[in-house]
Amino acid sequence: MPPNGSSAERDSWQAVIDGRLAEWEKTPDVLEDEGVTPPSAATIQLAIQTATKLRDAGLPAPQRIAATGDGGITFARQEGPLFSTIEVAPDGTVELVVLRDCQLLSRHPLR
Secondary structure (H helix, E strand, C coil): CCCCCCHHHHHHHHHHHHHHHHHHHHCHHHHCECCEECCCHHHHHHHHHHHHHHHHCCCCCCCEEEECCECCEEEEEEECCEEEEEEECCCCCEEEEEEECCEEEEEEECC
């Protein structure tokens, strides 16, 4: 069975996995700053697993990825008035939040 999603979307997800997430996994100290908790190795691994599943499901890749400052990682994407985030929290939860014009539309646990 062929993978879901366009080749460009799969490539974009792969760039996230092989780029930023792999860099953080190899050198987590790049995220250390005063008052900021960097993601743990387990959180980075969960973010890689989440990104791989989303890639394989054919979902659009994030436009931004960032450490949350409290030990988590967030993937963000905006399309017109819709803004969505998938946050991988340090406690192992993964949550999707969708907003339209800054108003909460939905919040769903993914894990």
